[in-house]
């Protein structure tokens with residue numbers, strides 16, 4: 304998978320704002336086409352207001368992958384996973400980001416902005432956007448996720 308020159312949507316609340324700004328700047332310089340869904344300051348906001356638009360667009364097939372952030376990552380991830388075609392994974396290190404792609408075919412990387420460093424977040428994003436789903440035994444597991452009882 305190669306995401307350079309593809310649009311990468313990104314959204315956060317105030318808890319992830321500074322990390323989002325860092326990622327947008329450095330990833331743009333690296334050649335990624337970042338689409339910033341906000342928020343645009345450190346003022347307190349409600350994370351669903353920024354995560355819903357990104358998750359809906361991804362759910363509708365407009366983008367293959369996205370990045371969302373809030374303070375803990377939990378609110379953003381829970382919101383995004385309301386959409387049937389979204390698999391948002393909350394990760395806090397590089398190996399979890401890799402496994403989210405390899406085993407879960409996650410299409411949104413969720414970052415806890417108040418609990419990891421900018422440098423770790425960047426390494427996680429690079430791994431997430433360059434790791435393929437393994438399929439095989441994981442394919443049927445991923446297909447069963449939406450089959451609620």
Ligand code: RB5
Pocket residue numbers: 316317318319350373374375376377378379
């Ligand atoms: C905001 O204070 C904080 O609650 C939010 O960023 C997130 O951690 C919620 O899950």
